[in-house]
Amino acid sequence: MGAIGVIALNAFRESLRDKILYNLVLFAGLLIGLSVLLADLSITEHHKVIADMGLAAINLIGVIIAIFVGISLVNKEIERRTIYTIMARPISRASFVLGKYLGLALTLFVNLAIMVAVFLLTLWLYHVPIQLSIFQAVLLIFVEILVVTAVALFFSTFSSTTLSAIFTLGLYVIGHLTADLRTLVANSESGPIKSLVDLLYYLCPNLDMLNIKGQAAVGIAAAPEYVILASLYGVMYAGFLLTGACLVFQQRDF
Amino acid sequence: MDDIVTDNLTKSYASGWPGRPPFVALDGLSLSVRRGEIFGFLGPNGAGKTTTLKILLGLVRATSGQAYLLGQPAGDVAARRRIGFLPESPYFYDYLTAEEFLGFYGRLAGLDRGAITQRVTDLLGLVGLTEARTRQLRKFSKGMLQRVGLAQALIHDPELIILDEPMTGLDPVGRKQVRDLILSLRDRGKTVFFSTHILHDVEMICDRVGIVMKGRLVASGRVDELVRQDHTQSVEVVCQQLKIEGNAFIHSLATRVLQQGQQCLIVLPSPDAVDALVGEIRRQGGRLLSVTPHKASLEDLFFQEATQQTSLSLPHMTGGRAS
Numbered sequence: 001m002g003a004i005g006v007i008a009l010n011a012f013r014e015s016l017r018d019k020i021l022y023n024l025v026l027f028a029g030l031l032i033g034l035s036v037l038l039a040d041l042s043i044t045e046h047h048k049v050i051a052d053m054g055l056a057a058i059n060l061i062g063v064i065i066a067i068f069v070g071i072s073l074v075n076k077e078i079e080r081r082t083i084y085t086i087m088a089r090p091i092s093r094a095s096f097v098l099g100k101y102l103g104l105a106l107t108l109f110v111n112l113a114i115m116v117a118v119f120l121l122t123l124w125l126y127h128v129p130i131q132l133s134i135f136q137a138v139l140l141i142f143v144e145i146l147v148v149t150a151v152a153l154f155f156s157t158f159s160s161t162t163l164s165a166i167f168t169l170g171l172y173v174i175g176h177l178t179a180d181l182r183t184l185v186a187n188s189e190s191g192p193i194k195s196l197v198d199l200l201y202y203l204c205p206n207l208d209m210l211n212i213k214g215q216a217a218v219g220i221a222a223a224p225e226y227v228i229l230a231s232l233y234g235v236m237y238a239g240f241l242l243t244g245a246c247l248v249f250q251q252r253d254f
Numbered sequence: 255m256d257d258i259v260t261d262n263l264t265k266s267y268a269s270g271w272p273g274r275p276p277f278v279a280l281d282g283l284s285l286s287v288r289r290g291e292i293f294g295f296l297g298p299n300g301a302g303k304t305t306t307l308k309i310l311l312g313l314v315r316a317t318s319g320q321a322y323l324l325g326q327p328a329g330d331v332a333a334r335r336r337i338g339f340l341p342e343s344p345y346f347y348d349y350l351t352a353e354e355f356l357g358f359y360g361r362l363a364g365l366d367r368g369a370i371t372q373r374v375t376d377l378l379g380l381v382g383l384t385e386a387r388t389r390q391l392r393k394f395s396k397g398m399l400q401r402v403g404l405a406q407a408l409i410h411d412p413e414l415i416i417l418d419e420p421m422t423g424l425d426p427v428g429r430k431q432v433r434d435l436i437l438s439l440r441d442r443g444k445t446v447f448f449s450t451h452i453l454h455d456v457e458m459i460c461d462r463v464g465i466v467m468k469g470r471l472v473a474s475g476r477v478d479e480l481v482r483q484d485h486t487q488s489v490e491v492v493c494q495q496l497k498i499e500g501n502a503f504i505h506s507l508a509t510r511v512l513q514q515g516q517q518c519l520i521v522l523p524s525p526d527a528v529d530a531l532v533g534e535i536r537r538q539g540g541r542l543l544s545v546t547p548h549k550a551s552l553e554d555l556f557f558q559e560a561t562q563q564t565s566l567s568l569p570h571m572t573g574g575r576a577s
Contacts, residue, residue, distance in 0.1 A: 017349040088339035089362040
């Protein structure tokens with residue numbers, strides 16, 4: 001196994017022994033359970049409420065874990081000085097960054113799998129049809145989580161944990177708004193504003209592209225080409241950020 | 255070529271404020287460590303020991319100068335395969351058991367599963383942690399962490415072992431074990447480079463030492479050579495049945511006179527006055543018990559250098575270079 005794999009598996013083992021993640025997954029289970037209660041309160045569209053709330057809970061918890069574990073992934077190693085003995089080994093700094101990222105990605109995948117299993121069980125128990133659209137939405141949630149993790153990791157390579165959290169949350173919000181902003185200013189006569197929004201649109205991740213929860217909840221599947229392209233976009237964006245993270249990390253003093 | 259070579263190594267950190275001079279952590283440090291020797295890197299806290307070690311391992315980049323380990327530039331990934339490192343007050347993944355911890359570092363070093371199993375068993379035995387092999391590191395004492403850290407540095411049987419304050423946090427038994435371990439490594443042809451501020455450790459086991467003060471190497475060489483260089487020896491004379499009070503001659507020779515019951519301790523500043531003192535003791539009817547030359551210690555040299563460097567602190571802050 002290469003150095004990246006060793007680092008990744010160790011990062012995965014670390015998260016398995018961290019009880020906070022279990023609590024968050026448990027919380028996701030409670031949120032899914034809450035969706036059933038809310039569905040009972042609604043007059044119609046019981047199925048939609050359960051599916052919508054369930055997907056939102058999975059997304060929310062996944063993003064929370066991605067941000068808060070992602071920002072401390074590298075910083076914690078530096079602050080606790082565990083990085084000294086690792087960087088004294090025959091591994092490159094890029095391998096370390098990629099290994100940590102893949103370890104967290106594996107953790108997020110397992111967490112997501114558990115949350116999705118609880119969600120599907122809930123859908124089955126309440127006779128909500130389990131359609132392709134649900135799986136498409138879950139796939140894009142995972143891609144979004146991968147992007148957010150890469151954003152958090154990128155910021156954490158050159159800023160403090162607190163600043164990384166603020167930057168990542170900010171980029172997450174902007175990432176969901178850029179498409180709407182662009183539509184809003186499309187007819188604006190102000191050139192600088194249009195240029196600024198265009199810059200934001202192309203620079204920030206277009207996370208709204210990865211959000212098909214609304215249509216998935218009512219059973220409308222997205223075109224396979226769309227899901228593939230959106231996934232590719234997310235993976236490429238994460239790769240772009242990881243390259244940046246490796247380059248920045250390469251220059252750091254510990 | 256020597257196992258460690260640094261040439262005019264300098265590291266400065268920007269102050270962060272315009273107009274304020276940078277902080278100079280290392281100031282033209284040049285040293286070499288020969289293959290198969292134990293080299294003690296001595297200096298007070300903040301002298302630049304850890305910075306030097308970090309540059310050697312590629313954790314920090316030097317502002318200027320060169321550093322080579324095992325013939326490769328410092329930080330070279332391939333060279334690190336042959337180096338073991340224990341940082342100061344090591345913090346490790348405390349969620350791992352001792353066994354998992356050493357296995358992790360073994361895999362990072364590229365060892366196969368069979369070799370790891372064997373090395374983990376051997377090393378845990380060597381550092382006296384066999385009983386704790388399945389215990390998580392969070393339940394380890396400071397001394398146990400230091401010992402498992404040493405095992406981690408040795409997991410891949412490296413040629414060069416770099417230790418940052420390896421005796422810190424250890425009780426006298428633990429310190430002796432570490433000293434013995436370092437000596438056994440040298441016996442097996444390994445090179446050991448360790449930093450410390452504990453002079454006793456250095457005097458006991460090092461072949462050569464380097465003294466660093468405020469980022470500069472102020473002395474380097476064999477311990478006996480260093481302490482012999484320009485240090486006069488004092489002599490302690492112990493005698494009995496001698497009435498010392500009122501003896502102006504003895505008081506004029508000695509730097510210190512102590513009378514305890516029948517016994518009297520007279521400290522002379524140099525061996526030159528021994529004959530005169532012994533003659534006087536005999537004339538006064540005293541009985542000579544012992545004459546002990548007191549060799550100047552590394553501690554004396556260390557404090558002498560520290561005092562000198564304190565008076566030179568102003569040029570250092572402005573980036574002045576060692577002459």
